[in-house]
Amino acid sequence: MRAQHYMLLGLVPIIMVSAFLNGWGTGGIFQAERLFVSSIIPFFLYSVLINSPGRQRVLMWICIAAALGMVYNGHVQQSSFNGSYGAGIGGSITVGREEMRISYLGFFSDPNDLGMFLVMNMPFVAYFFARGGKLMKLLMLAVIVALGYGVYMTGSRGTLLGTVAVVGIYFLINNAGAKLILFAAFSAPIAATLIASFGGLSSSEASAAGRLDAWYDGIQMLIYNPVFGVGMGNFIDRHGIVAHNSYVHVASELGVLGYSLWGGALVMNMLVGYAILKQFNHYSEDESETEHADETLVEKYREEVLLNKVLFYSMIGFMVTAFFLSRQFTLLLFIFMGMQMASHFRLLKMRPSLLEMFSGKMVWRSMGYSWTVIVAVYITLKVGL
Structure with missing residues (x-):
């Protein structure tokens, strides 16, 4: 088990405590049980059982x-x-x-x-x-x-933006430095939301103004219930509709503790995937050592790095669309996170130095980075409202 497993498991007691503090103890038990059975268990199974590239390709x-x-x-x-x-x-x-x-x-x-x-x-x-x-x-x-x-x-405008983002981020990562990538990742959701607010959304969804109102209410729920939030499932009761933003939805319902675990697990997967793309993309850092390595092992490592790259961009698609949709606990997320983590495990066996990406320091860093999304929402609200 790695940090992401423990982080997602940590959501179970937080959901129950959050519900109890908000006057709905039995509901919290039900919500925690449903999350554990329908999301966390599949995540564990996919992350552990996809132990070969062949199995990964079959699933693809x-x-x-x-x-x-x-x-x-x-x-x-x-x-x-x-x-x-x-x-x-x-x-x-x-x-x-x-x-x-x-x-x-x-x-x-x-x-x-x-x-x-x-x-x-x-x-x-x-x-x-x-x-x-x-x-x-x-x-x-x-x-x-x-x-x-x-x-x-x-x-779905959110999924259309996700399509554009996957292509754009691919070219950005291949041609830009880390600082530019970070700036683009931070500013793109803000720009997309503000552009949408001028054009409006399809009539089947809330208007752009209504979406910003939902985000505003979510931030207010977080401010007034900072530690455990308003309780899982209570956002709709308080606002009337979903937040149309997975990150705001989790932060408002589960507070700082719950969001840090959920967002931290997601961001940690992405940081490890990015590090493999940029830092661990060769079998060995020592070129002479690589030259003398078994060619079969080198080829296997290249294949694993390529699979990691594919799963990384699949998760980019989720992260972008999740900024405009409340899909924080969908089974789809945990299946793809499990496949991505399985890729990391396979690479870790071939490249033990990758273990540094799973350190306690990286856990705290991932939790901290996850809050940049909430900051982006706050800035969007300041500009758009």
Whole structure:
């Protein structure tokens, strides 16, 4: 077990204590149990059992196939839309009598969740495109077009921004320094929100002004209940709708303690992934040692680094879309976090020096960095309200 496991496990007692302090003890037990069973256990299983690149690739193919099935189903919904309903699995979500947003089953019944899944699959497609021959490249080009079409059909502005962000951050990381990357990551959500506030959102969602109001109320809940928050599930009771921001939602409901654990685990995964891209991207820091290393081991390490890169950008897709959606405890997050962490474990076995990225100092740093998102929200509120 690593720090991220303990951090997410730490959410369970905090959820119960937070609910008890807010007068809903039995509800806290129910919420904690649901999180443990439906999110934390899958995270543990994925992070431990995906112990080979082959298993990871199989899961990636399954995700791509599932995404294409959802896009096809969405196309059926779109083409059969009669002004109020579109045929297909899961039906459809309509806005007035003009706009139709595709949906599916389970936690994909919301177009935003479906769009998020499509965005997070795009780096998988890029991986197989880079490794394949001409036929595979043509196939993957067709797949990426299909996923883009699916994102369009969801009508989710958050997932559209996530798509743009994955591409933009890819080129930024490859061509810019760490300070510029940090500045862009901090300022981009602010700029995107302010731009959206001028153009407005689709009629099926809250307006941009309403979204800012939700963020404002969330920050106020955090200020007046700083340690344990207002209790998991209580944001809607107090505001009426979700926060439309996963980070604000967690901070307001679980306070400093809960958000630091949730955000810290997420950010730590990303910091480790970034360090592998930039610092641990070769089998050994010593070039002469690398030259004399077993070529098979070197190739295996390169493959693992590439898989880490793919999962890193998939999680970028989540982090950007989560800034505009309340999807803080979706199963999708914990599955992809588990796959990303499994990649880190495999690399750690090949490169023991990577262990420094899991130190106590890194845990505190990750928790601190996670609060930059809340600062970005605060600045957005100051400018936009």
